[in-house]
Amino acid sequence: MFDLKGYGGLLLDGLWMTLAVGLSSMLLALLLGLLGSWAKLSRNPIAVWFADLYTTVVRGIPELILLLLVYFGIPTLIQDIAARFGHDITINLNPFMAGTLAIGFIYGAFSTEVFRGAFMSIAPGQLEAAKAMGMGRSLSFRRILLPQAMRFALPGLGNVWMVLIKATALVSIIQLDELMRKTKIAANATHEPFTFYFLASLLYLGLTIISMLVQSRAECWANRGVAER
Amino acid sequence: MKKNRLHILLFTLLLSFSGLLQAESIKIRMGTEGAYPPFNLIDKEGKLGGFDVEIGKALCEAMQADCEWVTSGWDGIIPALLAKKFDTIIASMSITEERKKQVAFTDKYYTTPVRFARPKGMPIEITDEGLKDKIVGVQSSTVAENFLRGRFGEIVEVKAYGTQDEANLDMLSGRVDLLLADSFVLGEFLNSKDGQSIEFVGPAFTDKKYLGDGIGIAVRKEDSALLEKLNAAIKQIREDGTYARINAKYFDFDVFGE
Amino acid sequence: MEFSVVWDNLPKLLQGAQLTLEITLLSLMIGLVIAVPVALMRRSKNPLLWMPAYGYILYFRGTPLLIQLFLIYYGSGQFRPELSDLGLWGLFREAYFCGVLALTLNTGAYTAEIFRGAIQAVPAGDVEAAKACGMGRILIFRRIILPKAIRLAWPMYGNEVVFLMQATSLVSVITLLDLTGIAGRIISKTFAVYEIYIMTALLYLAITYAIVFLFKRIEKRLNRHLA
Incomplete structure (x- = not known):
C-alpha cells in the first residue's frame, strides 16, 4: 500500500523510542500522582499548598511551552544563577531525559487528580473498620486502601496513558528520535509528506487501540470479586 | 568558622577531582542540525552525515579528541550551546556580528553566498518591482532570513520555516513563490528529482552586512582553549589535504573561498 | 534575569496572544457545529450513520494533534493538482486555514464524544415522562434532552476549551505566529530563553484561568434552578 523508499526501518526504530519514552514518563507520572494525591489529602497545609500549586500551574500552561x-x-537559568556565584556547572539533560521529565511532570498532575478521586471514593468506614481490627497504618494502606483505590483509578489512569502516549510526539521538537521525528525526516527527504504522516498516524492509532483493549481487560481484572450491577 | 573551613576543603577537593577527570582526554560534544543537505543530514539508517559532519570528524581526529555528536533544531541551536547541551556548533553557521554577541566563532571553514530560486518559467525578476508582494520562503534564524528582511523586508512577504527541508516542501506545493537560501543547499535541492521544476534566479548575494564573514564553528565565549584548538585543527586539515579530499567528495570547486 | 527584554517584547507577545485567541474561538465555533450532528449520528442504529461517525471520532482522538497538523498542512501539498482542480488549493495554501481546519476537526471529535456521553446520561425516566405527557420526538429532544445534556456536558466542555486553547500553541510549527510562535522568534533574536518562556507561560496561565472562571460563572447560571 505504501512505498516507503527504504524508510520503514527508521519508522520502526522511532516507534520503539516512542514506547520507551511513553513508558518511562508514565512511570514518573504515577509516582508523582501518588505523591501529589497524598499531599492533597494530607492535613499538612504546606503540602496541600504545594500540591495545589503543582496541578494549577500544569493545567494552565501548554505542554509545548513546559x-x-x-x-x-x-x-540555562540554573547555570546562570550558578555563574553569578562563581560556579561553573553543566546540567546535561539529553532529549530522552528532558522529554521524560517534562511529560512525566505534566501527566503527574493529571494522575494526582485521578488518585485523589480514587482515594476519596473509598468509604471512611472501611479504614475505621481496619483500625478496629487492629491493622496498622501501613498495613491498612496496603491491604484496604490501595487495592480499592487502584480499581477506582484504573479508568482514569488508562485515559492519562492514552493522552500521554500521543503527547510524546511533542518530544520530536527537542530532537528525540521518536516516531514523529523519524517520520519528519522521511517525509522531508522523500518529499512525500502525506504518505509518511498518514502512516505514522495509523501507527499512533494502533497504539491507542491496543491501549484501549488492554485497559478494558485490566478493568475486568480489577473488578473481579465485585458483583455486576 | 570551622564549618566554613570544611566547605572550602570540600570545594577544593571537588575542583581537583574534576581537574583530574579533564586531564584524561578531551571529550567534545559536537552539535549540528541534521536537516541541511548536503552540509548536514540524517540518512535512511538514521546516521548523521554531510560536509559539516565529515569536516567535524576530521577536526576531531586532528585534535585527537573523543567526539560525540548531538543534533538540535536550528531555532534552538544557540540556546542549546549556551545551555551546554553540546560544546560546538558545526552546522553551516555564518559568522555574523549579531551572533558574535552570544558566541565565539572559529576562522571560517567555507564561504557561501545566498540565492533566490523560482519555479521554472515563472516570470519573477529579482528587482524591487519584480519582487513586490511575492511570498518568499526562508529558514528562520538564518542569514538568508536576516538578509531578506533587511534588504527586501518592505517589499516581499517573508515566510519563515523551522528547517530548510520544510521550506523546500512548500516550494514544491506552491505555497511560496520564491526560496532564498545558501546557494549550495539550494543547488542540492534543485538537483534532486523533485527539484527539477525549480531554477535559480538572480545574482549570488554576498552582502557582508547580513551574510557575515563565511561559515565558522561556534563555541561558548568562555571556551577560548577549545577555540584555539579548533582553529589550529582547521589549519592542519587545510594543509594536509584532508579538507581537499572531503571538498572533492561534495563539490567540484573549492568551497573554502579565498 | 533581564526583565527589560520581557518588558520590551511584551507588546509583540500580546499580539501573538491575540492570534491564539482568534484561532481558538474560530475552531471552537466550527467544531461545535460539526460535533452536534456527529454525536447524533454516533447514537444512531443505522451503520451507515454510526460507523463513519465512530471512525472520525476514533481517528482524531486516537492520533496526536501534531501529526494531524503536519498531515493537513504538508500532506495537502502532495495533492496540490487534485486540490487545484477542485478549486480548494486557494484555501489549503494558507497556513491559517490548515491550522484552523486541523484544530476544528480535532475539537469536533472530542466535543462529539462529550455530547454523546451527556445525551446518554439524561435519565430515561425524564424521557418517558415527557412521552407520557404526549410530547413528540423533536419536542422531547428540544425541551427535555438538549437542556439537560448541555448542563451535564458543560463542565467537560469547559475542559475541552482549555485543552484546545493550549493546543493552539502547536500551530507555531506550521509557520503561524501565535503566542508560542512569536516567543520563539523573540528568543532567536534576543537569546533570552527562560525570561521569554516564563512570560509566555504566565500569559497562557492567565488565559486558561480566565476561561475557567468564565465557564464556572455560566455553570452557576445553568444550574441556578437547582440551588
Missing part, C-alpha cells in the same frame, strides 16, 4: 522550559529554560 517542554521547552524544561529542555532549554531551566538548565
